[in-house]
Amino acid sequence: MKALGYTGSQALFRLFMASLRQRHQAAGNATSLTLDADGAKVSGPVDPTANPSIKPRLSPTRASWLYVSQAVKLDEQQRGQVEQIRAAHSDLDTAYQLTQTFVTMLAEHQDTDLDDWLAHAEHSGIKELKSFAQGIRRDYAAVRATFTSEWSNGPVEAQVNCLKLQKRLMFGRANFDLLRLHVLCRA
Numbered sequence: 001m002k003a004l005g006y007t008g009s010q011a012l013f014r015l016f017m018a019s020l021r022q023r024h025q026a027a028g029n030a031t032s033l034t035l036d037a038d039g040a041k042v043s044g045p046v047d048p049t050a051n052p053s054i055k056p057r058l059s060p061t062r063a064s065w066l067y068v069s070q071a072v073k074l075d076e077q078q079r080g081q082v083e084q085i086r087a088a089h090s091d092l093d094t095a096y097q098l099t100q101t102f103v104t105m106l107a108e109h110q111d112t113d114l115d116d117w118l119a120h121a122e123h124s125g126i127k128e129l130k131s132f133a134q135g136i137r138r139d140y141a142a143v144r145a146t147f148t149s150e151w152s153n154g155p156v157e158a159q160v161n162c163l164k165l166q167k168r169l170m171f172g173r174a175n176f177d178l179l180r181l182h183v184l185c186r187a
Contacts, residue, residue: 058085067099070107094124111147 001013058081066074066082074082086093098121105113114136121133136143166182167174174182 067096068103070103071100091126095126095129098124098126098129106147109147109150111144114144114147 006013063081063085066078066085069078071079071082082096086096098117101113101117101120105111105117118133118136121129124130163179163183166179170178
C-alpha cells in the first residue's frame with residue numbers, strides 16, 4: 001500500500017480494512033461496495049449491523065454469592081441470574097437446591113435435617129459437595145453444635161481482624177506493648 005502512495009499509519013489502515021470487511025460481509029458481495037472520491041470511506045447498500053451490546057460476564061465469586069444468598073433477599077435481576085445459571089446444567093440446579101437447603105437449615109437453626117442433607121450431598125454426583133459433606137462428617141459434633149447453638153464467634157473474629165489490621169498499619173513493627181495500648185485506647 002505504501003508503494004501505491006498510501007501515507008497514513010498502519011493503525012489507520014487496519015481500521016479502514018476492518019471497516020471494509022464489515023461492509024463486505026453486510027453487503028454480501030464486493031461489487032455493491034463503492035469508494036468515496038477521496039478514498040477515505042467505503043459505502044454500500046446495506047449498513048453493517050450495530051455492534052451488539054457487551055454484557056459483563058458473571059464472575060464465579062458473584063455467582064457463588066447468589067447461590068448462598070437466601071432467595072427472598074435477592075432482587076428481580078439477581079433472581080433472573082440465578083435462574084439462568086440453574087438452567088445451564090442439571091448439576092448447577094442440584095447444587096443450588098442443596099445449597100439453599102443448607103443455608104435455610106443454618107439460618108433457622110434446624111439440625112434435624114442435617115443427616116439427610118449430608119446423604120443427599122454425598123450422593124449428588126458433585127465432587128465439591130461430596131467433599132464438603134465429608135468435611136462436615138469429620139467434625140460432625142462441632143457442626144451440629146453450630147446449628148443448635150445461639151452463640152457465635154463472630155465478635156471474636158472481628159476483634160482479631162481489627163488487631164491484625166493495626167499490626168499491618170504499623171508495617172509489622174508493633175510489639176505486644178504497643179498493640180495492647182492501641183486496643184486499650186479503642187475500648
